[in-house]
Amino acid sequence: MPAFTSTAPGKIILFGEHAVVYGYPALAVPVTKVRVRATVSARAIVSGDMGEESAGVHVIAPGIGLDSPWSALKPGGAVRAAVGSVFATLGMSQPPPCTIKVTSTIPIASGLGSGAAVSVAIIRALAGFLGHPLPNEQVSALAYEVEKIHHGTPSGIDNTVVTYAKPVFFVKDQPIATFTIPQPFTIIIGDTGISSPTKETVGDVRQAWQANPERYQRIFAAVGSIAKSARQAIESGHPKRLGPLMDENHYFLQEMGVSSPELDRLVNAAREAGALGAKLSGGGRGGNMIALVEEGEADAICLAIRKAGAVGTIITQVK
Ligand code: MEV
Numbered sequence: 001m002p003a004f005t006s007t008a009p010g011k012i013i014l015f016g017e018h019a020v021v022y023g024y025p026a027l028a029v030p031v032t033k034v035r036v037r038a039t040v041s042a043r044a045i046v047s048g049d050m051g052e053e054s055a056g057v058h059v060i061a062p063g064i065g066l067d068s069p070w071s072a073l074k075p076g077g078a079v080r081a082a083v084g085s086v087f088a089t090l091g092m093s094q095p096p097p098c099t100i101k102v103t104s105t106i107p108i109a110s111g112l113g114s115g116a117a118v119s120v121a122i123i124r125a126l127a128g129f130l131g132h133p134l135p136n137e138q139v140s141a142l143a144y145e146v147e148k149i150h151h152g153t154p155s156g157i158d159n160t161v162v163t164y165a166k167p168v169f170f171v172k173d174q175p176i177a178t179f180t181i182p183q184p185f186t187i188i189i190g191d192t193g194i195s196s197p198t199k200e201t202v203g204d205v206r207q208a209w210q211a212n213p214e215r216y217q218r219i220f221a222a223v224g225s226i227a228k229s230a231r232q233a234i235e236s237g238h239p240k241r242l243g244p245l246m247d248e249n250h251y252f253l254q255e256m257g258v259s260s261p262e263l264d265r266l267v268n269a270a271r272e273a274g275a276l277g278a279k280l281s282g283g284g285r286g287g288n289m290i291a292l293v294e295e296g297e298a299d300a301i302c303l304a305i306r307k308a309g310a311v312g313t314i315i316t317q318v319k
Contacts, residue, residue, distance in 0.1 A: 001096065001131075003041035006124035010034040010106040011113035011161040012189060012281045012290055014242070014318075015249050016170075016227035018205050018256055020155040022217075024224030025171045027231060028161040029318050031189070034112060036104040038121035040129035043097040057083065057095055061102040070100070078146050082119040085142040086126045089134070098129060107312070109195040111282020115150045116158035119143040139163050140176075151199045153206065167318070169231050179231060184319035185239035186295045188270065188302055192262040193311030194286030201258050201283040208257060216256070223252050239318075243276030243292045250279035258284030262309060267291070269308030273301045 009030040016026025043058060057070035059079055066079070073080035079102070087095055100122060106114040120143045127134045134142075143159035157170040166178040209216035226249050233241035250267055253259055259267075263280045270278040270291035278291035293301050295317075302313040 001042045001098075001129065003039055004125050004129035005037060005039040006121050006128060007035045007037045008117040008120040008124070008162050009165050010117060011158060012111070012187070012288070012316075013157065014187075014281070014290070015230045015245065016223055017280075017282060017284070018202070018253070018258060019220035019223035019227075020157055020170060020172060021153060021202060021205070022209070022220045023172050024220050025169055025227045025231075026155070026157055027167070027169055027227055027234075028157050029167045030161055030165045031112060031314065031316055032165070033314055033316055034104075034106040036102065036106060036114070036117040036121040038118075038125040039101045040098050040125045041101075043099050056097060058099045059083070059102070060099060061104075063102075063104055064108075066102075076149060078115060078119060078149055079122065081146045081149055082122040082143070083126060085145060086123055086130070086134075089138070089142065090127070090130060090132050092130065095130070098126075100126060107191060109197050109287065110191055111196075111198075111280075111284075111287035112189070113158045113162050113282075115198075116143055116147060116162040119146040120159065120162050136163050150197075151202055153202060154198075167234075169227075179235060181234055181239075181319050183234075183237040183239050184317050185242070186293050186298055187316050187318055188275070188291045188293055188298060188305065189281070189314040189316065190266045190270065190289050190291065190302075190305040190310040191312040191314075192260070192266060192286050192288070192309070194260070194262055196283055196286030198283035201285050205256055205258060219252050219255055223249060226252075239292070240276055246277030246279040246290070246292055247271070253280055253284060256284075260285045262286065263289050265308045266305050266310055269304045270301055273297075273304035275301055 020026035140163035275291035
């Protein structure tokens with residue numbers, strides 16, 4: 001059986017995080033500069049060495065120090081679930097001996113969709129290796145089941161944008177809508193270096209919403225209209241209009257309680273250095289912020305964000 005490799009990009013949410021969990025629209029785009037790569041290859045079995053471990057599936061992820069038989073991975077863990085979902089889908093009780101190697105350049109727990117990208121890359125590579133490549137719809141659905149382990153109550157936006165690797169206007173439980181970008185624009189992604197699991201911020205917002213449903217419903221609805229206006233601005237070829245919309249969306253994320261002093265510092269530094277707008281992106285409390293910039297000013301604004309504490313910056317063209 002020949003080896004099979006698959007990759008999946010990172011993602012950023014341009015508008016609508018958190019509100020999207022409650023049925024409001026959000027916009028997300030792939031970030032192809034960072035990727036997860038999964039390679040599945042046959043494992044040679046030395047004769048006389050047919051122990052369970054050498055006969056089974058082995059998973060290696062050097063970036064997180066993982067080197068383990070699949071069957072020994074923590075039950076309920078994302079990698080174990082992603083692999084298991086493929087075997088279950090293909091009705092395979094005795095998978096052929098193989099090694100799954102996962103490498104990634106996407107920072108973990110930073111709002112760039114690393115969890116979804118790991119699931120998508122593994123699911124695609126393993127299904128391909130086993131001779132049953134799966135369509136995007138099924139890859140995304142399986143990755144969504146894994147996301148539930150990461151996030152508790154995810155909207156499904158991360159697995160969708162990472163699977164299709166296209167800009168998406170996402171509304172939970174509705175058919176996927178990709179959209180075109182007639183006028184490309186430049187975004188800086190600034191990393192606070194603070195790891196912040198999405199499951200926690202999503203859980204905290206849920207608690208706050210339960211305690212004060214009317215206030216939160218108003219905030220979510222406002223964020224949903226921002227996402228709709230943003231799609232209109234992009235599709236009509238006026239990406240500069242996204243700047244003020246980002247600022248407004250960041251204000252509502254602060255109101256939800258998911259920003260942090262570190263995120264606010266980077267957002268303010270970007271604005272002061274000339275960004276057209278800036279906001280946190282993803283779950284919040286850490287992870288990444290994004291800023292809309294003129295292409296020629298991107299390097300100077302990256303420098304300002306780094307001076308304000310960012311541990312890393314990525315400049316990406318959204319097109
Ligand atoms: C995480 O990238 C985006 C959130 O809206 C959670 C979700 O949609 O599942 C915070």
